Amino acid sequence: MRKEIILLVLMSGIAIIQSLAQGIDDLKITHGPYLQNVTETGATIFFTTNKLVVSGLMINSGSGEYELIQNSHDGLIDVGDDMHKVHLKNLEPGQEYEYRLYACEIKDYRPYKCTFGDTIISQTFKFKTFDSNKEQLNFTVFCDIHDRADKLSKYLDSNKIEKQDCYFLNGDIMGHIEDESQLFSNFLDTCVNRFATEKPFFYVRGNHETRGQFARQLNSYLDFSNGKYYYAQTLGPVRFVVLDGGEDKPDSSKEYSGLVDFDTYRLEELAWLKKEVESNEFKSAAFKIVVVHMPIIENKKNWYGMAFLAEHFGPVLKEAGIDLMISGHTHRNAWIESQKSGFGYPVMISSNNNFIEAEVNEEEISLKLKDLNGDIEESYIIEKK
Ligand SMILES: [Fe+2]
Structure with a gap:
């Protein structure tokens, strides 16, 4: 009798182990x-x-x-x-x-x-798919999440996802990148659960995403039209030019341990930008919007990276006559008028506790700055030139 009980216990134990092993082994x-x-x-x-x-x-x-x-x-x-x-x-x-x-x-x-x-x-x-003949485009921009997937989720609570055509993740979504699991837990899984199965996001690399031992693998989880972190895409009436500002300090800064070469990289990017602004796709678009993590503005207080961008990229964008720049990085909201940016375009900067919703039609770009509760703090209109 006792032997039978022991045998039964053993058999059920084996069955549990088998079913657990089966569970682990299921293709998922x-x-x-x-x-x-x-x-x-x-x-x-x-x-x-x-x-x-x-x-x-x-x-x-x-x-x-x-x-x-x-x-x-x-x-x-x-x-x-x-x-x-x-x-x-x-x-x-x-x-x-x-x-x-x-x-x-x-x-x-x-x-x-x-x-x-x-x-x-x-x-x-x-x-x-997008359609360049479509006159309407709605998009949302998040930046400076710094690994706070809960913040991204809270932003999305007040964002009418069904109304959006796409999203921009405008840099410093992570503080640095250690491994694959961080990418999923700190933003990708939230994007998937909320919108990214049906609405695309466009990634804009910030200065923090260049840091950490897994930073070189980030682009394996993303796809860009030209395989670079700087790229251009026509979405409805807008030609978007996405720029990668690189690091904020000089390449020789001790924080980078001699492992970065952003001056060379930004000059390659600049050569690409000069070609992009001469392209038919750029010139024929109803609106031209630059999305870049670090704002490209004239400011005596600019750190090295922003000063480099202002010196080299600012005049090209001024000459190209872009309609708007959208940035983050400073962790402070700012609206910089065209005549105050130094390069003839307005700049909208959202803080690390705000995000931007934009609606574009053939007449204007309408921008709303929302806070964590979804309340609109500021709104702006940019009329077609
Ligand atoms: Fe930043």
Whole structure:
């Protein structure tokens, strides 16, 4: 009798261990999906899995039938055991697409035979491509979150997500970057839970995101039109020019331990900017907005990085006649009139406890500065020149 009881206890213990092991071993989507680099004709979708899989997306462009899209590089279809990045191309402007994540486990990867395991096809998400013929664009800008995912979440409580076309994360979203888990816990998971499965965000690197041992990997979690942290994109009536201001102190500062080279980098970026402002896409846009973490303004109190930007980038942007610059970094709200920035454009700076909602139509840019409670502190209108 006693033996039977012991046997039963042992057997149920084994069953529990087996079911726990089974649970741990189940193929899962661990983070995401989130949208990046959505354009008129393309989009990139990121997600992670806990096992080695061949990944893809099931896409429905309105016909009701899902087509499996898989990316390949150098002839090999993408396979991985963590982050998956699926790029879609040849999409139609202004069209809504439904998508499902696809992941098929590779249990045993041999040179001449692979054994496949479970397949996941996720729930359905949807997104819309941009359309440069559209005269309306709504967007929201967050900056200087400094790892406070709870703050980002609170901002979003008062942000009508369904009204937004996209988001900008305008730098210092993290204080420094140590590892992958920090990216997910401190902002990415919040973006996914609130909006990023269906609305893209555009990342603007701040001076703090250049710090920490994982800073060099940040761009593996993002996608940009030209693969750089400085890029330009036409979204509806706006040509956005996103700039990377680099670090705020001289490269030789002891805090950087001799591991940065931002003077060289900013000059490469400047050469790119000079070409961008001569492009048809820039010149033909109804509005030109620069999004940059550190404001580019004339100010005798500028630290090294801001002084460098003012000296080299300010005159180019003045000549290009941009309509607006949106910045953060100073942790203080400021509205700098065109005639006071030094370069003929207005600058809106939001603090580390405020965010910006913008609505653009063919006539004007309307800007609202909101606080943590969602109350509007300031509003501005920029009329078309
Ligand atoms: Fe900053």
